Amino acid sequence: MKQQLGKLGLREYISIAILMVGAKATEDTPIHLFSKVQNASWMIPILSAGIFFIPLFLLLKTMTLFQDKDLFSVIQKLLGKYLGFMVCLLIFLISSYAISFDTRSYANIIRTFYFTTTPNLIIYALLMVVCTYGARKGIQHIGSVAYLVIYLSVFSLWFALVLCTQKSTFQAIFPIWGPGKLEILKQSSQKLTLFADFFLFTMLIPFLTSIKQYKKGTWFAFVYVSLQISVAILIYICLFDVGMDGLAYPFHTAIRFISIGSFLPNVEIIFFVTWLMSAFIRFTAFLYLNSLMFGHLFKIKDFEYVIPSLATIYLLIGSIPEAAVNASTEFKALSLNISGPAFAAISIILWLAALLKGEFKREKNRNSM
Amino acid sequence: MKKTGTVCNLLMFLFIVCLLTGCWDKEELEDKAYVIGLGIDHSNHKGQIKVTLLLANPEVGSMQGGGGSTEKPREIITFDANDFIAAKGTANAIISRNISYELLKIIVVSEEYAKGSGFLTTVSDVQKDKEIRLDGHLAVSKENASEFFLKNRPKMETRPHKYFQYMINHGIENGLIPDSTLFRFFNTTYRETELYLAMYVSAEKNKHPKVQREDEYMAGQVNATGELDDTQFMGAAVFRNGVMIGKLNGQETRIVNILDDTTNIKDILIDLPDPFSNKKKQISARILKTKSNKVKMNVKSARLKIDITVPLKIEIMSNPSMVDFAEKKNQHIVKRQIINHLKKVNEKFFKKTQTKLKGVPYPLSMYARRYFGTIQEYKKFNWRKSYVNADIRVHPNIQIIDYGKQTKSLKR
């Protein structure tokens, strides 16, 4: 009954996870998927969730061996000091790359649809400033805000999707296999990045009350998020059909099109607000995770102080692409294709290392004793 | 430690500076001139189009009692421009406020321009503009769009946005015009498998209109007299790949609207030949469509076979032959008659689309997709070609739910 302060509650963790990963349905990820597998792209989230389940399961199993240790400690323990450091650095770099261009793409969305003449830098900077402020408050408070926001944002997302179904034709999902079963399988193995964040969440294990809680939350969020992304893409396909190819951000195009009755013809602002809220949470948590990794890598105890500097660096990196199109197609596509498989590989390597070192056996012995 | 603090302070400072300079997109709403209707015509200058903007005057009709101004409710300007987005700038030479497409309700294209090849590229600009919403409607006018707007003088709805909103909504509900949103236009054009219908409008009355049956008119052909506005919304213009290729009259548009599950029609009043008299009398009936069609296709056979079941609910509204509908026999006759009539009319219409238009004017191809596993197979099947030779059968599934208020009529 007593809950220690300073710990992240289960529901807060689930909220962060859902907002962080679920948000992928509302940016340009569906387009990246659609360009490859057309109307079968709704299957990709489910299939890659199925594929990613294996490394995630192995990773969690490995993590259970080291009660209440975070990912980086485990990596360094299993892979040795130098190799471990290299792997951690790689993870940090990949996620830094991802956050830079993810934030940029959000700034692009805001600018393209709602603030067409405002300089991108201002929008981008405001996003980062708020995220920095939030991240400085610590993961417990990010979790609390996430929990306050989650119902609103999830409800409004589903509400928007339901409104979309009014104007969509279900037949658009046929031919069911899209470009062919093989291609779908190939793409779903490549698009593991959809769930890459779950790999990073293992950094948060020490903040939760127990690893059991963590596992419970992770699996719940994992299943829900894969369903949510899949259904969202399915509904975009039904709404836009082949026209989706030419869009940049289907969610925002959709909410501009839908209406609630004839008196409220344009309701995109309502959905925009809740979308923005989840976006802020997403990047606040992401920023916090990155600084956590950074602090771990370079042994900085009070890593909260590096958050502003890290945010500035990400802001600068994110500002490199000149136009929105470049950011989405060149830079982001790269991270979308690389990080998932890389993280999956690391998870499996960790498990193998633990297996070879006999950690599992030791655990068994400990239990039998 | 100290450095991060400084960075923090600098960030704060930057933020405050931003606050002070802010407000890039900020624009007071009365500073804008809202375009309700946009007309596109052929221009005499090469590479240009003639743009007509119908602007609403917010001051008219907004005041509740007192203080009403004597200004006109609208302003119309026509000029040559490269495209209608650049036209926003040009228009400011004439209009005192910033032009905004936020409230754009209808894009009217003259028939002449719609038949040309330049139309598709011009309309595509809609997708680039950030203000135009895809739920605006596309219409084709018989005369030039500029003339259409000029001659359109609604008597009851002086405010143009209200006029178009009512006109379009009720037209679609009655099935006389297609639900021709821009969204649908682009979707159809991308899909390339079917034809797109745009509403057909005219503000010019035909000099000598033929008297026809209730719904066989086109816009401009309905012969109405009195103190009224000559504008008529009726029928549809048919587009294939973004080029206008033909027209459908009101009746045909209705058939399409009944067949098309993606359009929300309310209830439609139609005429049916009276089975009890041979003097060309008509029964009027109300058609309600509550359920979706069932479409079955045989794609494997050499000739595409399509079976469409249309579930309809019908209320009989008039009884010109004074028949007693309480009798089972009469009910049966009427039902049979309606089924035959609808089947005949629909199949005739499909024949027309196959021969004359060479394409189906609503997303029928969507039903064919499920018979294929992959996109490649579907493309190989080539819907367009198959459709032209298809064997189409319509099976109206009729349920007569009402025979009018009184079943028994006066004896002659």
Add this chain to the structure above:
Amino acid sequence: MKKRIVKTLFKKFNTEPQFQEQSNTKDIERKKQDISSNYDQNIQTFKSMFSVPKNTDIKVREFTIRALNRRAFIIFISTMVDVQRIQESIVEPLLENELTTGKIRDIVSFPIESTATIIGEITEFITGGMTALFIDGDNQCHLFETTNIPGRSIEKSDNEVIVKGAKEAFNERVIDNIALLRKKIKNENLIVESQVISKRSRNDVFLVYQKDLANDELLQTIIDKLTSLDTDRILDLSILEQYLEERPWSLFPTILYTERPDRAASFIEEGHIVILMSNSPSCLILPATFWSLMHSPEDHYLRVPYGNFIRLLRLLAFIVAVFSSSFYIAITNYHVGMIPPDLLMAFAGTRERVPFPSIIEIFMMELAFELIREAGLRVPSPIGPTIGIVGALILGQAAVQANIISPIVIIVIALSGLSSFIISDLSMNFAVRITRLLLILSAGFLGVYGLTAFCMAILFYLVSIKSFGTPYFAPMTPHFFSSKDLIVRHLPIKERFRPGYLKPKDMVKQRKE
């Protein structure tokens, strides 16, 4: 870290000023001594201490105790005591009793009596309204609680009006206040602990809690905080509130201030700690969460559906009060497409003749509304209603006719102003009104994006606020065990737990059968 820089800077510019002060060490020294057994010395000491002839309401009466045949004097402050009772039950027996038992206790018929020896202590008691009796040759002084301070009787609650439920309110007499609480909780575990908190005016503070419920740690933190206060005087509970708060600059209150004993009692029963103070017609409840500030006692007095209806209404009012004007600015300045065409035309039509940008317009009206509100508070009550009419008529109708304000703005401001009244807690009310102004600015800066960004920042801030270790949004997030009395309340039978964030000693209110 940033704070440290600011602090050092601040110190540089703000040095403690040096004053030439008179030393009172002599007085302080004297106060620490015991009284002597010498009658004359005593009378001398106290007369000089209270500067007797000059200080008109200090009365010293000398007489001889007949029974003992010794000289004695009593000293009291005539404005603070019941002179009649002194006469009847102290002076008369002493003068007339002839029994020679030698014990004052047997002679005097006054019910409450105690003794003291230290001069400082005795002075304190005398200033508190007690009567001190000094007897020649006795080295201790007898004290009688004859206090009778004039004050208000118990009245109806003025600021927290409810329709159903108890109507009494706290008044300035702390004894009455404690009695009101005792009346509601008849339990020997209800502790009333008193503490003196300021040095010069020596104000009393009473901590009221249930011994078997309140968390000891929490109690200790509050006591520590109270003892660590180093100040000359704290006149009122509302000033003490500011001393106690962790973030005195914060916009949002972290201590609940109420004048309703029923409310205080219900919080005590949940394990909260209540602070009372003499001369303050209210109490402080700690710790307070966002929810306790938003709730009203009536929520629970009404039947469940009605109670929840007003709860939801209040939530709606909160949202309207905070967001309506900023949202208006955001959509009219940035997201015009959002407004339905008819409404947009109406807005544009009426705005056309208004010379100011809409943000200035909103600010003007917000200011006007606050002015009317403040004026309505300060105006003597006979003229009060007129102010409302003048405000509404002149500022509303005339401003519109003069084309200074568009009618829509009046609707927006009136709506948000009216809604803010529904939040009954005064501090929360202010928080809402000030936040509203900030939100208008942020909406003017970047429309809905600026608004949302600022809201998120506020949310992050709110979540990090703690009231004596309790997170602001507890028990919603972070989650604690509780009877889930947050946005909606449940049946009283279902509310079986005390809030877990207090870590009460007894968690369950009623066990399941």
